[in-house]
Amino acid sequence: MSTMWGLTVRGICEYKDKILLLKIRSKSAHDAGKWEIPGGKVKKSEFFDEALKREYMEETGLEIDIESLYNVVQKQYTACKTKEQVNSIQLIMKVTCKSDEVVISEEHDDYGWFSQGEVDEMIEKELLTPPAVNAFKK
Template identity: 70%
Template sequence: MGDMWGLTARGICEYDGKILLLKVRSRSSHDAEKWEIPGGKVKKGEFFDQALKREFIEETGLEINIESLYNVIQNDYTACKTNEKVKSIQLIMKVSSTTDHVEISEEHDEYKWFTREELGELIDGEMLSKAAMNSFKKVELGGNL
């Protein structure tokens, strides 16, 4: 059997000069207690933009507008339920919201709006999820987020 491939859409949401990140719940088998970019898997037959909007509402309660492509990364992982190896292509989009009022789901322990300086500290301290780390380190911080 060949490799399994998946598609994930994530959104970097900036509001009032700060970037929204979600803290992965402590009991998660992937990236526990690390900060990640909101988003998730694209379901079969779903357009990635609709998946990203759905995931944002589910994870943050925010309705977003998708502005532009920010980065594309590959983030391989092992599926929790099936133990299968998955190669995941992740589309990292720049998104916007008209509010900073967040209501997180049970998937995360907390949320925070980070300044660019604080984001740099998270990168230096390796406190970001693998996907978030790869997303930010390939793009110049202070650039067009």
């Protein structure tokens, strides 16, 4: 059986020196209660920058501008519906927004704006998803 490849794009948004993280809902099948970088899967025939803007709007209500590529992370997981092995390439982009007024979707229970020091502490306490931890490692 061949391995599937998927593309995910996430955006590290800094506003007034704080980084936006979202808390995955407690009912989630994956990483419940952990904090993650906003973003999601790129759909077929969708440009990754458009996907990131769409996901940000869906998850946070924020309009973003994409600044630069920050990191690339590879993650392997088993697809919930099909049980197929998927190799996910995650593009981690640096993004900016003009407001810190977040409206979260039903995918998340909470959000927060954290300093880099606070993010580092959360990584030490294993409060972030593994891909998020890897995203912040340079």
